[in-house]
Amino acid sequence: xxxxxxxxxxxxxxxxxxxxxxxxxxxxxxxxxxxxxxxxxxxxxxxxxxxxxxxxxxxxxxxxxxxxxxxxxxxxxxxxxxxxxxxxxxxxxxxxxxxxxxxxxxxxxxxxxxxxxxxxxxxxxxxxxxxxxxxxxxxxxxxxxxxxxxxxxxxxxxxxxxxxxxxxxxxxxxxxxxxxxxxxxxxxxxxxxxxxxxxx
Amino acid sequence: xxxxxxxxxxxxxxxxxxxxxxxxxxxxxxxxxxxxxxxxxxxxxxxxxxxxxxxxxxxxxxxxxxxxxxxxxxxxxxxxxxxxxxxxxxxxxxxxxxxxxxxxxxxxxxxxxxxxxxxxxxxxxxxxxxxxxxxxxxxxxxxxxxxxxxxxxxxxxxxxxxxxxxxxxxxxxxxxxxxxxxxxxxxxxxxxxxxxxxxx
DNA sequence: AGTCGCGTTAATCAATCGATTAATGTGGAG
DNA sequence: CTCCACATTAATCGATTGATTAACGCGACT
Numbered sequence: 243x244x245x246x247x248x249x250x251x252x253x254x255x256x257x258x259x260x261x262x263x264x265x266x267x268x269x270x271x272x273x274x275x276x277x278x279x280x281x282x283x284x285x286x287x288x289x290x291x292x293x294x295x296x297x298x299x300x301x302x303x304x305x306x307x308x309x310x311x312x313x314x315x316x317x318x319x320x321x322x323x324x325x326x327x328x329x330x331x332x333x334x335x336x337x338x339x340x341x342x343x344x345x346x347x348x349x350x351x352x353x354x355x356x357x358x359x360x361x362x363x364x365x366x367x368x369x370x371x372x373x374x375x376x377x378x379x380x381x382x383x384x385x386x387x388x389x390x391x392x393x394x395x396x397x398x399x400x401x402x403x404x405x406x407x408x409x410x411x412x413x414x415x416x417x418x419x420x421x422x423x424x425x426x427x428x429x430x431x432x433x434x435x436x437x438x439x440x441x442x
Numbered sequence: 443x444x445x446x447x448x449x450x451x452x453x454x455x456x457x458x459x460x461x462x463x464x465x466x467x468x469x470x471x472x473x474x475x476x477x478x479x480x481x482x483x484x485x486x487x488x489x490x491x492x493x494x495x496x497x498x499x500x501x502x503x504x505x506x507x508x509x510x511x512x513x514x515x516x517x518x519x520x521x522x523x524x525x526x527x528x529x530x531x532x533x534x535x536x537x538x539x540x541x542x543x544x545x546x547x548x549x550x551x552x553x554x555x556x557x558x559x560x561x562x563x564x565x566x567x568x569x570x571x572x573x574x575x576x577x578x579x580x581x582x583x584x585x586x587x588x589x590x591x592x593x594x595x596x597x598x599x600x601x602x603x604x605x606x607x608x609x610x611x612x613x614x615x616x617x618x619x620x621x622x623x624x625x626x627x628x629x630x631x632x633x634x635x636x637x638x639x640x641x642x
Numbered sequence: 643a644g645t646c647g648c649g650t651t652a653a654t655c656a657a658t659c660g661a662t663t664a665a666t667g668t669g670g671a672g
Numbered sequence: 673c674t675c676c677a678c679a680t681t682a683a684t685c686g687a688t689t690g691a692t693t694a695a696c697g698c699g700a701c702t
Binding site: 269401 | 560583586590592595596599600603612627632
Binding site for chain 3: 284288
């Protein structure tokens, strides 16, 4: 357990990267500020990670495995998930900082880290979750998998992604209570929309 | 009309800013590349806009007024909008590049341009659109304005915002046909969810 | 012709960027 | 103690950043 503490340069740099890369865009985080926050010489980045990008990818990798395990473990415990439960779970336990980090550094600069993030991190996780928890919609005009998936993704991701934006607009923070209410609301919305045809 | 052509330095810089700021994050766009693209001396930025940030704000302002006018003009023509029409209109005519620009430079760097963008650009537009086209939901458990608005915003914004991401995941571009289908699907989804209570 | 002001240019500033180097510290094995 | 591999340091590299300056071109007006 002594090899997991944070008094060695590599771990300290990872922690500094987790802190800084989550809060600022990649090019705004300089090697010197990383080293300064880690209280480590800036050359240690090249020593342990090759270059700045190596540290960045190491930070992402250090997030992705615990996230996948945690998500799958929790989801496995409730295999028959209602939409409300799914929203509530996701709003509570999704690593919001990591989501924003990925969006910020990949979605808007697709030529740099994007391909790597997509292939190494995102696609395996998405396919695995989907395989385990794919829902079959009832018969009806809404049974179009791609569109249904996009609707679900929008409702899941946007409130988290735009939390800062939304809090500024509404002038009040979105606490857990708000997200719980939102989860119930979205769950009810999808239940009604995806409900089997009644008549006519 | 001769004062609207693009052979003067100020207009050329605005065009360069429109091009570059839409495609890269603020700090990735250097004064020299702006001047180079505008085929203008880099000192002209300071001359006309004070500094780089002045040019950036001028670029945003040059977008926002035509956008507001275009949106309101088109929306006024169809005051009684179905959800499908609203989605279709938004997916077609919303300035996606500008949306991404605002998100990229404000949502994720709230301490820099964020407050200015929100107060000057976003809030007036949102309140104006909402005042003119606020819909009244039918009675029922889904009549909660804030949550309903957030659901609508999610379905409207996320597909546009994440277009690059989604295209990479699905491996094919999302053309107008896809967005039209998506508009119909989302419209139907909300119609069903927000439909008045039937019985029980 | 003179001159005033707007527009423009080349040159340069200090600061910071990512990266590299050579020298040095350190701690354990032989 | 010696040696060697690993870890760390200070210093510096060339490149680029945003910004500023002094000089200059030039048309308009007197």
